[in-house]
Amino acid sequence: MPSAATTIRREQLTLPAAEVGPDNPLPPLCPLDEVHEVDSRTLEGLPRAMARQIGYEPLHSILPARLRDGYGRERSERALDALVLENDHLRVTVLPGLGGRIHSLFHKATGRELLYRNPVVQPASFALNGAWFSGGIEWNIGATGHTTLSCAPLHAATLPGPDGTPILRLWEWERLRDLPFQVDLWLPADSEFLYAGVRVRNPHERPVPTYWWTNIAVPEEQRVLAPAEEAWHYGYERTLRRVLVPVSDGVDRTYPQRSTHAADYFYEVPADRRPWIASLDERGQGLVQTSTGVLRGRKAFVWGSGPGGRRWQEWLTEPGTGGYAEIQAGLARTQLEHVRLEAESEIGWLEAYGPLAADPGPVHGDDWAAARAETEDRLAKALPGAAVDAAYAEWLPYADHEPVETLATGSGWGALEVLRAGHKLPGTPFEESTLGPDQEPWRALLDTGSFPAPRRVAPPGPSLVATHWRDMLETAPAEPLTEYHLGVAQWHAGDLAQAVRSWERALPLAPSLWPLLRCLAVADRLGGNRERAAQRYAESFEDLVSERRDTGETWRAVTAALGREAIEAQLAIGDTEAARRVWAGLHPSTRERGRFRFLEAMLLLAEDRREEARAVLAEEFEVADLREGEESLGTLWEKLGEGRPLPQHYDFRMRPTGN
Template sequence: MTVSCSQNGSKLRNTLPLAVLLALTLGSQFAAAEVQLWETNEVIPTYVVGPPDPNPRFYSGRTYQGARATFYPYPVLDKLTDERQNKSYRLVYLENEYVQLAVMPELGGRISIAKDKSNDYDFFYRQHVIKPALIGMLGAWISGGVEWNVPHHHRATSFMPVDYTLETRPDGSKTVWIGETEWRHRLKWIVGVTLYPGRSYIEMSARIFNRTPYAHPILFWINPGVHANEQYQVLFPPDVEFAVQHGKPEFAHWPVGAETYAGVDYRGVDLSWWKNHPSPVSFFAWDSQMDFFGGYDHGRQAGVLHYADHHQVPGKKFFEWGNGPEGEMWTKVLTDNDGPYLELMAGAWSDNQPDYSWLQPGEVKTWRHYWYPIRQLGGACNATIDAAVNLTVSNQTARIAFNATSQFRNARATLHTGKTGLFERVITISPREPFVAEVKLPEGIRETDLRVSLLNSDGRELVSYQPLARKNSPMPKPVVRPRPPNEIQSNEELYLTGLRIEQLYSPSFESAPYYEEALRRDAGDIRANTALGILRAKEWRWADAEKHLRAAIDRASANYIRPKDSEADYYLGVVLRAQGRFDEASDAFHRAAWGQAWQSAANLALAQIECRRRNFNLSMELVNRAIAAGSLNTKARNLKSAVLRRLGRAEEAEEHAVGTIALDPLDFGALNELALAQRQRGAQSAAQTLAHLQQLMRNAPQSYLELAADYEQAGLWEEASEVLLRMVGGESVLSDAHPLIYYHLGYCAEMAGQSQSLKYYKLAARMPPDFCFPFREEEERILQTAIERNPEDARAWYYMGNLLFDRQPQRAIEAWENSRKLADGFALVHRNLGLAYAQTHKDFPQAIERLQRAVGLNPKEPRFFYELDLQLEAAGALVTRRLSILTNNHNVVKLRDDALSRELMLLVAAGRHDLALDIMLSHHFHNWEGSSEIHALYADALLARGHAKFKRRQFNDAFKDYVMALEYPSNLEVGRPKRDRKATQVFYYLGLTQEALNDPASARESFERSATPRERSPSEAQFYQAMALKKLGKTSDAQAIFEGLVRHGESLLKAGDQPDYFAKFGERQSERVRQANAHYLAALGKLGMGRTAEAEADLGKAIGLHPGHLGALGLLNRPPL
């Protein structure tokens, strides 16, 4: 038995090279051929994505990848098309003698090409077409290459341009830096993709900067895809005994399963092989203490390994779509000809998704990953930055194999048992020259006695491995759903539960009720008051935040004691500063700075305040303290450069800016300060630096606004204005621009005592409002000031509502109402009010009125029809009313799949099955990952039509419809799942039809297919399985299911909304729909038990609440069961 642990380019981008900025020089000893770096345009076939959705999408309870699906302030990219065009993209290439890479800044900065030149193997998935699917956080997403997931999984901008620059270093290595400041939290991240001369590995240097005054939970997963096939194997380290699901609700033994996992029976199955997974599935390695993992194609004898310090980068995961029909469908959706893929993900500061770590104010996390191709290894037992090793034992023969990431002459490959040498050979090994040997083992040697190693010519160990005895550890306990606050015994548990909900961005629970319950029991609880104060500060509810933070401070400082932890003092300073109470804020920040943990953040805040007061010498002293406590705090470093310049110390300012650029080559503040310092001392290089900065900023409004905001926070109004004026061509041009550019310019002018502030505010009011989605805390104050100076500005009120809704919905409603009073003809204001009245107040009549007004003002916007129908459904409107709105506007509705799906659902509910099916089968749907509703609708239409034929005794025709309901038409883009729950219903009705056709043998076969595999959760599918079990004579089993359905339905009616804590995807349902579903489940159970009158009463209640409930309508119109 075999034992194995493995289971030509255009002009280079004008960069102002860092070598110049850092006063570095390149020697002639580094030949250009060693690492080539160039940019070029390449044409790639591309499936066109429609324009971004112009409607702001606020948070409405949607779950995405197990966390909150927060679109705002980004526009959504969910309009996919079938139009295939040849499109030119900018690619940045890196190449040395071993590997070739290409990076695509236009598409999220992903690595699109990674080729092993020794065997022409694409060790990351090579896409030859850009074919988006609705998988990303905002929609459009492509597979292939390497994606950067930060601070959330499948980050918002994966399909958008990012910032980039190039670097050449004295050692001959070359780097493409990519990154951005994301909008949702205003965190900055960068990744440097580096190739070295003579090395086959890709170095990925990652950094994430918290430039905000708040702590934020973050994750950072690097997500490479690899080509997968029947011979592809995932290589988790040999110390991995378990793998775990998203959110950690269930574990599986690794590598051979011993349980059901993700709904699949994996008992006795080797989980490491791609071919063994029939459905989409994820496995996260559990608690590995080793620094590598990867994947291997045994057919190509090639693969890829990842190496990183597991203390910083614990996450090791693979995901695949599976090799069943569902996976085949996703392969077709995502590529034309490149085949299936598998994702090998490496997580920093995170070992799961969702799993987040806190990033404190001013904190910077830095780490490195290494990826390199492997060949002829057969697997991997261990890997380092220098080399990888595999050891297998079969028939008393050991096979040892090594790969190296650079050339090592006179290296020694050894195999020992204890102090006894079994094999040693002096070799030359390189990425092109792997080493493999077979060694006959003496009798009695155990595998765990062996130790294999590779040493360089100086005796330094490059890699080694000694097989591990399996620990057979007990299965880890799964994560459990949080209990309601009133069921938790201690305040400590309440605090920790609330904190966990915050930390994981839970879409199912709110943290505030846990903190509030703790305060109900003990109003002075320090932890709960501090946590709730910070939470309210992030919502900009300053008075409430101040109350809780002061309560925490009062308890902590009772009896005149200095608190051990000054977190509450720090955040009190943040809250007071936000209210313009700078003297009080300074006192709080000074108290906070007594604690080491808050010295950097607090002293930066103090330096900003003194800068506003023009106390530059004091500001310098404070910012120096901030940097001493946090040397990587680039925001503090940039402020120091600005203060040095303001003090007339231009050369020092320039030197300091260069040092900051070394930390972040894409730091716009540092580059701007470099240009200003150079200009101040009259250097000609200032123009070059400024041109370089403007090129990096890509004319992106939010980049200019974020840089200006940095200056505004320190009261440097002139610098902020200069940055903003570059965006509009200067004071003499003032071209059309994003409205916030002019609002900020107006505010800066006002704060600087300049007369042109009103001119800017009026210009802002005249700018097109498209995609103006404010998100910065300081923009509330700016917009409020603009409104005070220009009271007729309806747009400012609209923008204010957008800014506030996800934090303070009632104030947002008031702002939008003010906008409506000033200008009633703006459709988006009415649309936003409609959604807000529904979501915030459950005032569906008002919501419907506003949305109908929006439709009237802009009848060409299909999204409005979708949103209107959702509110009509939530209000219990009749099917006829809803359907008439959609069918009368069909040519607009059909432009969006979500709107068209609503029309189709209503057509089915109204009994117009033929029309619904004609539309469904002639339209190409693009579905979000995790969504299969359109196929369920297709099946419901055929079932309903079949029922009608059955009741007319047209059994053969009914049979044909039921058989069609089992199909998965390709245009629906839903693949047949391994556990086809809808099929349980269809097979039951097929069985009834076969009974009517006097074919009992076929009927029994259909009932057996309906009854297996067993459904474990109360559902419609479980009801039909129970009905099939009755037909098969298993009445007691069926009775237990029926009773469970009744219990579950009635418990849902009593308990209220019970969201799935572990759900990866989903939308929040309205209360009427939720209650209708509960009545429906109860009706199913009662119907199965023969309590027909009670069942029909529940069905009537379900339809009364939700007249379009297809399940209830279908059951009322069913054939005799």
């Protein structure tokens, strides 16, 4: 019987999910809190090309993006928009409203899910800007770490592709580097492999640092195989060292559960070898990913078997759910690197995902060369390298074809940039109809040269910080809100003194003082003037409480965000009375959140009310926005635990104790 045609359809996927919640309204002025860094001694010992790319314009701020820390840990059944690609062999489920994540890759012939499919959607603070969730296949663009688009909607549409096969196109404007990108997914009618054609474009007249890693979650009990005999090990101790594959420090690290602590293994794939990575179970069955040569990097991430890794696994899903590891593919050898994308150029490649069945004897044998050869031979039979190159060549002309049927809508930021610069981006339309309230004042600045005053009392909207927007703000009439946004842009550009002058210049005429005072408080704190920072935080919070108009979502979010920073600033100088006053100004529901229970315990400890602080810890609260690599819970326990071991509930350590 002939194969049925490939179809793309809309569906509703119902899952237990926590709400992502509102964005943090405060501009993220502090340096990026990113755990993936290396110390200077390690950097000096790395290969020259790798060291150069690690040092090539690393990201120092997530501006103009905002932090997404408004989620919690309460899940309820929610209907999520899903797009399903299907042929006789595979059923692929995509979540356009959550970063275009491939949630499921189901192989019909064997009845097997090829990915780790998380049964819940639980945001956690792993993305560069906070909210992220585990499972499936995610597209990471921007800078080292999980993309700011992890829990954001992408544009999605269909169009005819090679041989009339429908393409599902996902696209968006990545704001950290100001780069549009697209991911084209299609399933040839008779194929057991999903193809993903990826393109990143630089429409600017300057080179731009570029980053891409595709992260694929797989069951952690499988073995990870790649065409490499060495890897670069990163163990969250800010060091990068070369190790042998598969055995290092006496342990076969290609089995994720055999590591004790969380770790990255960036494989050294020889330039003359076909790039691929696979995850195979005890029967030799599982998933393989391969690509054209541009996407050369391959990596395995493991949580390890230690209590911290186990706790994170539970944290990201629900009890009784199996753990996961990640196999990944990227543009560079490691995720600490960024590559140069020349002015007015683009980079593209093709990825393929599908089932693989190999002989379990060599796959799980002690002979690593034999295990790799068996896997590579089975891949060559299932999908020859020449077929991948041919599919890429076949897809490339379609990359510029315009979408036909819109299925989902992303943000309006791309439309604003296209309006500003007149970019011609065939294949990825950023329509004016997508402009929303966040873009409205910036379009007014573009059209009139003036930044409009707000129509009602509300926290300031998002700031834009790119050079062209900063130039427009500098020539606009010097109204208080304009000066506020100008200061944010100047701060992002590294002109800290001028940013402070802009914020101070706006104070005498500003109807709202608290946004400016908070920015000045951050500048004081980072400049080492903790006392003045604490004073300005206190004034800022007092002004906010007197100004807020209701207890709606936006006001509650900004009160919580500013209150947290203000309490931390008061505790840093030991002013517990001022911290208590801020605590009293928080909404009661805010004080019940895990992050604020933690702050309460810190405040009680600072007040020398140790038993009350221990009582708070005894409640085993959950800090929903606990950051990847954060050790604050363990540090607090050391101060209050009276020498007792850190409880499993609070053990999120990702590195050996004492490092």
